[in-house]
Structure formats: C-alpha cells, structure tokens
Amino acid sequence: MRIAVPDLISPSYFPAIAAVDLGLARDEGLEVELDLLYPVTEAAEALRAGKIDFLAGAAHAPMHAFPGWRGVRLAAALSQRTYWFLVMRADLGIARGDLGALGRVRIGAAPGPDLGLHRLLAAAGIDTARHGIEVGPVPATEGTGTSFGLAAARALGDGLIDGFWANGMGAELAVREGTGAIVLDARRGDGPAGADAYTFPALAVTEETIEHRPDDVAAMVRAIVRAQDVLRADPGRATEVGERLFPPREASLITELVRRDAPFYDARIDEPTVGALLDFGRDCGILNDPVTYDAVVATRFADLWNQAEGGT
Template identity: 55%
Template sequence: MKLAIPDLISPSYFPAIAAVELGCLAREGLDVSLEMVAPVERSYAMLRGGELDIVGGSAHSALAAFPDWRGVRLLCAQSRGMYWFLVMRAALGIARGDLAALRGRRIGAAPFVGLALRHLLRGLGLDPEANDIGIVPIPGTERTNFGVAAARALEAGTIDGFWANGMGTEIALRRGIGTLVLDARRDAVAAPWFLSTMPVMAVTDEFARARPEAAAAIVRATTAAQALLREDPARATAIGRKLFPAEEAEMIAELVRRDAPFYTPGLPEGLAAGLDGLGFDLGLQTPGSTAAVALGG
C-alpha cells in the first residue's frame, strides 16, 4: 500500500512517518511505503483516483477531492487540533497576538492550509479581503517541503510572513528572521477554531467498507506510533537523520516533544461541527452536507 503525506520535513505528519519507520504498520501485517505528495489537495485527488491507499494530511483538505465528504473516510487523528503557526518577519516588530498588525501584509501559505487561516481570521473579525491581508502561495513550493521553503522565502524578503508548520517556524525563530505571532493550538485567541481541522489518516470510503480489518490496523498502527513518540521523542532523531537534511534532523525530536501532548488518535466530539464551520464559511460545502458522514473507521 502507498501512504502519502504532503510535507515531509515537518512535525505535522510525523506520526504517519513514524508508523512506517518504526515498523508499526508492518507489525499490523501491512506493507506500506511512504511518499511525499504535495500539495495536500493533490494527495487527496490521487487517493480518490486509486493511486494512493492512505493520505496523512489535513482533514478539511479532503474536500478538495471529495465534495461534501462523499467517498472519503477519516480514520483517526495523527494529532489533535489546528496545527499551524503564523510567523512574521522579525523586522516588522509585530508582537504575539497582534493580529491587527497583519493589515496590508503578504502571508505565504499552501493553498488549502491558507484557507484555514482565512477561516480563523474571518472568525476573529479580520476578513483578509476587507483588511488587505494577502494570503498567497510561495512560487516553487507546489511539490516541496513547504515550511522549510517558507522560512527561506521569509529570509529572502519575498513575503512578510508565513502560515506553516513547526519546522519552518523553528528555523525562522532560531535564525532570528521571524517572530511568532499566532500558535493555532496553544493561543487562547484561536481556541474557538481548534477543531476546524487536524492532521488525520484518511482512506476512501470504499477501502474502509471493503477492508475493515486493514482500516482498523491503520488506526492501531497510528496509535502505537504516537505512544512510542510520547514515550521517547528522541526516537524521532534517528528517523530524521534518515529522511531529513542534517539541520532539520537535529530539531525534530524537540518539535515532536512539544506536539506529543496532542498525540491522541480519537476523532474528538466537535470535529464534524468544526469542519462544517470551515467548509460552509469558505464555500467548500453545499447546504445540508456534513463531515459527520466521513468520520470514523
């Protein structure tokens, strides 16, 4: 089987990576290879087309290929809650939580990841269109590791900030080129949108119905990988040294340690409502549809 994630050099989908690299899927009797397919909407399109068996990506992005949640099944969470960071160029002097200072700025984000930021800002009364906040793609990142590329773009001055994963954030902060303005998981201002999306393990509805034992095994393997990483985040370093460049490999264990409290496989109550809130707000769902039909193994 083929498992795709949309970003590799990142903590965002590390439980999926670990499920392969720590042998959790193999111990469940599943022969699964890992590959990066970006952006996330391409991953879901390939899942729908039968070119992939599993996608480990953002939950709301399934709507890119499965209108109104028809035909997709979100089996479990890789970790809980919206999981991106808003980082702005340090020279701008924007304090943490000062979202009003985003007016007139250009923020780099992958397309469907940027939709989550748009939804959050609109909920806070800071509609990007009305406030001249540009949420823009970063050229050349369509099929690469977005967070790392975003940090480079910030350093080059081609964007004012980015909305991306923990690895890009850590690079920007350590190099002094960026400041953290919003942590979607941990900052109270973002709490009402915590369940708008999260990283999940997804298969087609047909896969879940035809192979329930394999679907259940994917959940067990993800749960086992989360437990191993919670028990000893340093396990991530060996995986990083195998798959990442040297600098990022030495960062990944600390990023996993920070995320470990969110490593809960169950799809929480309120997720369907959160996904629907995003879907309806952004015109991705039609009236009467609900993410509830796609939840669970």
Template identity: 55%
Template sequence: MTVSSKRFRIAVPDLISNSYFPAIAATELGKFRDQGLDADVQLIFPVSKAYEALRAGEVDCVAGSAHSALAAFPEWRGVKLLCAQGQGMYWFLVMRSDINPARGDVTVVRGRKIGAAPWVDLGLKQLLVAAGIDEARDNVTVAPVPNTGRPSVNFGLTAAKALEDRLIDGFWANGMGTEVAVLSGAGKVVLDIRRGDGPKECFNYTMASLAVTDDFLAQRPDDARRAVTAMKETHAALKKDVSLAAQVGQKVFPPREAALIATLIERDLPYYSTEITPDFVAAMNEFARRRGILKGDPGFSDVVATVGG
C-alpha cells in the first residue's frame, strides 16, 4: 500500500507517561514538522494492538517497547526498529506501602498480585526468573490491572489507582504511574531497572523505540531518516531546556501529570540517545527466546534499520 509522503501516524501504548514522551515531544515541539513530517499521535493499548495496527497499515510508526514488535511480526519479519527513544528497560516495580517493601528486595513479590500490561509483563516475568523467583512455587500472580481492558487506557495511572484501592499488591509500570503512587503514599519503589536495581541483565531486555515496517522503509526511506533526525533533535532540545517538557505536558496531559512531567524527564535525560547497539539487540533477542516469543537468532540488520539521520 502506498502511503502519503508527509503524513506520519504514530501509535503509543501509553500517552500520559514519560515512557514514550520523546515521540510526543517531537510532535508537539514541531521537530517532526521541521523534517517535513505531519505527525500525529494516537493512543492504542495494549502495545500488541499498536503493533497490529502497524502491520495493518493503520499507523506508520509505533513508539513503544522494542521487544513487543514480535507480537505482530514473528521472528522480526516485516518490521525494523528505527531508533531508540531512550536506553534501557524503563518500567518500575512498585509495591503497596503498607507491605513495607525494601528497595531492591525482589522477594517481596512472593504471595502477591502484581499488575502489569500485556507484553510489558514479560519483562517482569523474566526479571523474576533471573532473580530466582518462581511464579508457581512462590505464589506470584502477574496479571492485567483491573479496569485496563478497554481499547484505550493510560495504564500507569490506572495501576496507581488500583494500588491505592488495594485491588493489587504492586504494579510493574511506567514512571508517571510510579510517581503518582509514591506521592500519594500508596506505593514504594522496589525496582528501578534503569538506575541499577535488579539483575544487571534486565537493563537490555527492551527499550522504548520507534518501529516501522519494511514496506515503509522501502517506500519512504527519506522519511525514515527524517524521523530519526527529529528524535535526535528532540533529545537535544530537552537536554538543553527541560522546561520544554512542562510546556508539552500542559498541552497533552491533565494538570496533575503536567506538573510532574518535567521532573520525570529530567531524571530520564541521561538515557536519552537514539542509538541501538548490536549488544542490545543480542540481549533483547536472548530475552525474547527465554520468554518463548522468538525462536531464531536474527542479526542486527534483521532487527534495526540503517537509515542515518
């Protein structure tokens, strides 16, 4: 299917979040527009549905978790990662404060119900394996958060509310949901993978990325390169002036989350790089094989587009 040379439709699985904020900021700050791309962002939850929309040609790009491309593109056939939005697995394990969890103590999940979104949950499940936790033996339930079955939902905020309402004992979700839960007093951070908590191998299980189809790359190679350039320029702009994040938040987020976003982005700035390395791809693919979502051993060029930018 031939698509417009200018329109750039982006799916994100979580909108009111810092996870995919670089793609949102690139749109709101005009960085895509500066590259000749008429970008718009659409919330499609869960991430597997976002990738299914990409496969169907309903969107041009997914700004989501890299490993989740396998939900709609088995063995990486037909899809490529364009660039990173940020380095490292970016989710947090948060537990109810009244459990009195200790930072870094993964054993707190024993006998507990942990909320996690589809495909996002795979990162937690493999982390538990790496930490010596057996879901069955240790009576750990990792399941969707109540009230997240609708077609569109902001998962982290829903998880924070479910934690406050004691519908779950903990959640595995984004930094915005984490911040809301901590500030309310309902939750405490147990694991922050990006900043060194948990088994070291977990950092490269996945990352926030941009992904497009092979057809897009064949039909619109210049637009693919321009999208990467827009992401680089967005990272640079936020590093130079993080208050831009607040300006974007005021346009896109409810007031409470708009007031928090600049603080969250400032924390994330050290991880802002568009680079995707062979080491990352090898580690992500090994994680995917361990979770049973990948059988083969695709090479770097099978997973990552080489477009410059």
C-alpha cells in the first residue's frame, strides 16, 4: 500500500513517517511505501483516484477532492490543532502577534494551507486587499518532490517573499538563519480565537478501502498510534528517521521539533474538533452540504486510538 505526505522534511506529519520508517507498520503486518506528493490538494485528488491508499495531510484536504465528504473518512489524527507558523522577514521588525503590522507584503503559502491563513487574517479583521497583503505560491515549489517548508525558508532568505505560512521546520530554519521571525504560532494560542482549531494533521482513507481492506486500515492506525507513543516517550528516535530521510541539517533539527510537538501527538478525533473543521470548510467555501461527525470520521477505528503498545 502507499501512503503520501505533502511535506516530508518537517514535523507536521511525522507520526505517519515514523510509523513507516521505524517498521511499525510492518510489525502490524502491513507493507507500506512512503511517498512525497505536493501540494496536499493534489494528494487528495490522488487519494480519490486510487493512486494512493492513505493520505497523511491536513484534515481539511479531503474537502478539495471529495465534495460533501462523500467517499472519504478520517481514520486517526496524527497530531492536534492548527500546525502552521506565520514567519515574516526579521528586518521588518513585526512583533509576535501583531497582524495589524502586516502591509505591502508577499506571503508564501501552499495550496490548501493557504486557506488557513486567509481565514485567520479575515478573523483578525485584516482586509488583505486594503493592506496590500499578497498570499500565494512560493517560487520554485512546483512538482511532486517539494518539501514546502524548506523551499519557503530558502525563498525568504533569497528575498523572493516577505514571509511564509508553513511548518515548524521552515520556521526553525528561518529563525536560526536570522532571516525570519515568528509572528504567529496558531497551535499555541497566537491569533484570533479559534484559529488553533481550523484543521489538524490526519490520516485520510477512502470508504472503498475501509470496506474492502478494513484490517489494513486498522493496521495503519495502530502503527501511527504506536509511533506517537514512541515519539512522546523518546523524541530522540526522530533523529534516526531524519538521518535516513532528511538532509543532514534538517536531520539534526528534527528531534527538537518533535519534542516540542510531542504533547500534541494524540490520535483521537472528537466531535468539537470535527465541528470546528466543518465550520472552517464552510467559511472557506470548500464545504456546502450539512455533514455529521460520523460522515467525517471512521469511527469503527476509534477504539484503536488509545491502544499504544510501546516502542520498537
């Protein structure tokens, strides 16, 4: 089976990456290939077309390819809460949380995640047109081999953009290089009320796969829950994964980023979380139909979310 992530070199979808690379899925009897497929909107289309079996990406991504959530379910959360950072050029001197200081700037954001930034700015009362805020693709991020956070940090350093909305790895690189400063961390309470609940990293799978291969889906969920448990107990395990999959600099940083995110590694998907996700979809115009919790979540796997079995 194939599982795709829209950004490999980051902590965003790391429990799924670790589940494959540490052999946890194999221990559950499942042979899985890990693919990088960017952007997440195209990865959702690949899931719909049957080109991949699992998508480890943003929880709202299926709404781009499965109207009204028909034909797809979320089987587990990889982590909790909105997980992107707004990073701006350090020389702009924008204080943490001061969205009102944004003006005449180009902010890079990937298709799919860009909806989160647009919604956040609107909720903060920021009129992007009036403030001259341009949100769009980062140069040189076309193609399936892109790890967006790295590309965004590089583009910021090269002066191609004034800021970006991306994962923790991109934010860390920009801060360490002195080119960027974190203006907003939605997961940890920055920004307008509710911004931390727009979306979250999740494992998506089609209803067809659930129907015809339920044991394999259950095995993947168990592997992810075990990976979350391993990483919470020993974030240092992330380094061995990074050394196999990442460039050296990023491999040296991943353990610290996983350590920061480990408190959010929780596979549960509760009804308030789904309610906020659906509100986000409606606000962004990618969901028009009434949808229930059971139509979004593969509840048959819910009993697996708390069954971590320890390390490997």
